[in-house]
Amino acid sequence: MWNNKTVEITVGVFVAVGLAAFFVLAMQVSNLSAFANEDGYLLEARFDNIGGLKTRAAVTMAGVKVGRVDSIGFDNETYEAVVQLKINHQYNTLPKDTSASIYTSGLLGEQYLSLEPGGDMEYMLENDRFKITQSAMVLEELIGQFLFNKAAEGEDK
Amino acid sequence: MIALLRSLGRRAIGFFERLGRANLFLIQVLAGLPSLIPRMGLVVQQVYSVGVLSFLIVAVAGLFVGMVLGLQGYNTLIDFGAEESLGVMVALSLVRELGPVVTALLFAGRAGSALTAEIGLMKATEQLSGMEMMAVDPIKRVIAPRFLAGFIAMPLLAAIFSAIGIFGGYFVGVALLGVDDGAFWSQIQSRVDFNEDIVNGVIKSVVFGFVAVWIALYEGYDAVPTSEGVSRATTRTVVNTSLAVLALDFVLTALMFD
Numbered sequence: 001m002w003n004n005k006t007v008e009i010t011v012g013v014f015v016a017v018g019l020a021a022f023f024v025l026a027m028q029v030s031n032l033s034a035f036a037n038e039d040g041y042l043l044e045a046r047f048d049n050i051g052g053l054k055t056r057a058a059v060t061m062a063g064v065k066v067g068r069v070d071s072i073g074f075d076n077e078t079y080e081a082v083v084q085l086k087i088n089h090q091y092n093t094l095p096k097d098t099s100a101s102i103y104t105s106g107l108l109g110e111q112y113l114s115l116e117p118g119g120d121m122e123y124m125l126e127n128d129r130f131k132i133t134q135s136a137m138v139l140e141e142l143i144g145q146f147l148f149n150k151a152a153e154g155e156d157k
Numbered sequence: 158m159i160a161l162l163r164s165l166g167r168r169a170i171g172f173f174e175r176l177g178r179a180n181l182f183l184i185q186v187l188a189g190l191p192s193l194i195p196r197m198g199l200v201v202q203q204v205y206s207v208g209v210l211s212f213l214i215v216a217v218a219g220l221f222v223g224m225v226l227g228l229q230g231y232n233t234l235i236d237f238g239a240e241e242s243l244g245v246m247v248a249l250s251l252v253r254e255l256g257p258v259v260t261a262l263l264f265a266g267r268a269g270s271a272l273t274a275e276i277g278l279m280k281a282t283e284q285l286s287g288m289e290m291m292a293v294d295p296i297k298r299v300i301a302p303r304f305l306a307g308f309i310a311m312p313l314l315a316a317i318f319s320a321i322g323i324f325g326g327y328f329v330g331v332a333l334l335g336v337d338d339g340a341f342w343s344q345i346q347s348r349v350d351f352n353e354d355i356v357n358g359v360i361k362s363v364v365f366g367f368v369a370v371w372i373a374l375y376e377g378y379d380a381v382p383t384s385e386g387v388s389r390a391t392t393r394t395v396v397n398t399s400l401a402v403l404a405l406d407f408v409l410t411a412l413m414f415d
Contacts, residue, residue, distance in 0.1 A: 004198075007205045014209040018313025021320035022359070028342070029248050029323060030351040 040067055040088045041126040045100040050081040051111055051136025053102055058112045059085050066091040069113060085113065096120035099132035111136060179375045186374070189294065189301040199302035200309075207268045207303065207370075208310030212317070214267050215260055219318035222255055223247060223325025230326075231334050240334075244341035245348045247326030252349065252358045253414070256319035258406050261365035264311055265398035269373035272303055273394040276377025277387035285378075300378065304370050311366025312359055319358065357413045364409065365402050372398045 050072065059067040067087035075082050087094070097118030104111050118132075193200060230246045276299065279285050285295040323345075330336040349355070373394045380390035 004202075008201055010209050011201050011204045014204070014212060015309075015313060017212075018208075018310075018317055021313070021316040024320045025252065025316060025323075025355050026351060029252065029320075029345050030349045030355050 040086045041092070042070060043085045043087060043094075043124060043126075043128055043130065045083045045085060045113070045130040045133050046075070046078070046080045047083060047102065047133050047135045048080060049135040049138060050083060051102055051104075051138055053083065053111045053113065053136060057110060059087065059115065060112060061091070061094075061115045061117070066115070083113070092123065094124040096122045096124055096128070097131060098124060099134065100130045101134035102136035104137070175379070178379060179371070182375050182378060183371055185296050186300050186304050186371075189297040190305060192297045193301055193305060196302070199298075200305050203302045203306030204310055207272070207306045208314060211264060211267045211310070211314060214263055215314045215318050216321050218259060218263055219251075219256075219321035220325040222259060222318075223251060223322030223327075224329045226250055226255075226322070227326035227329030227334070231330055231336070240330075240336050241340040242344055243326070243330045243336050244323075244345040247330070248323050248345045248349050249354060251319040251322040251326075252354050254406070254410070256315045256322065257358055257361035257365055258402060260315040260318045260362065261311065261369055261402040262399055264307075264314060264366070265369050265373070265395050265402070268307065268310070269369050269394050269398050270391045272307070272370070272373040273377040273380070273391045274387060276300070276303075276374060277380035277382070277390050280378065280380060281382040281384070281387055283382075300374050304374055307370030307373070308363070308366050311369065312362040315358070315362035315365075353414075357409075360413075361406065361409050364405060368401050368405060369398045372401060 053069060053072065055069050055072055057069045058065050059069060067085055070084040070086040073082040073084075074080075085100075094115065095118045097120040099116045099118065101114050101116065102111055103114050226247045227243060230243050231240055234240045234243055234246070276285075279295075279299065285299070288295045288298060327341060331338050331341055376390040376394045376397070377387075380386045
């Protein structure tokens, strides 16, 4: 049998390795590290329909991730979805007339928010609201519209 | 016919008797835990025999389970052109399910059976009653340190299993099959939630560790003090722990991921 000291050292190493594994899971594998450095300013966008957009979905500009969806709410008076976006501080030069649209990544992928810069000389500030927004594309509506148009074409002939 | 009924009844009563004894035993062990505080050396010794000695099998099993997940996941996902999600699949399966469950099964086979055999033999060779004669409480001196050690070792082993498994999946997916390195990690980080997935996985492993050492120690302590009785108790430990872990896993999953 090994002496007591060796046993204690091996146990110490074992516990350290176990905690290190837990640390790896927390930092490298989960979103904990992404949460930590998430610092930015809030903007508000209102949509008629946000489709399947979720909180923490990506906000992109020219395909580059510039922030995240912070919260999603509902306005009882205008019946619109109120989406709060958190944009990283380094992207603080969005023109006032930037527009926000909800797109789907791939055919069946997650939905994300895409920003299109406008031409205004002034920049958006904290808690500003997007003036131009484009709602999510709902597949059923599109199909319905398509069928409706087809039927209308048929009547014309 | 009557004999059949009688034996059925005896079995049922025996089952409830054992269940009751197991719970009383658990209460005694939990009550004995505070007396360990001045004797942490005993616990360290047991963490060595329960945890450190199980490290190798858990690490190797984790590596291979991760590699198999990587290979199988890749073959399925490539059909949908979604092989970038390989990391998410490997990480979620390991952290949520396979890490705690497979580790608990290995733990039952590697550490649980050893605990049962050790305690059963102590009982068979009357070391436990010898301690009682010397006014040493065997539950405090022998059982409680092992219980605490298993309770500490199991979550650590499960975390090691999951972490090594993810690197195994990474090795197969990225190094051998050519999944993009950045996509592998970024997809994992964006889909695996710390509270939802990792903490729940740790809770599972803590519960499984608790159940595994409880069954192992109880079976040893309750074994018939003969060589045959000890061998039966060891078998029962492995079988009962595996069943309990798998059944509990379903219950915990239903509670956690609704």
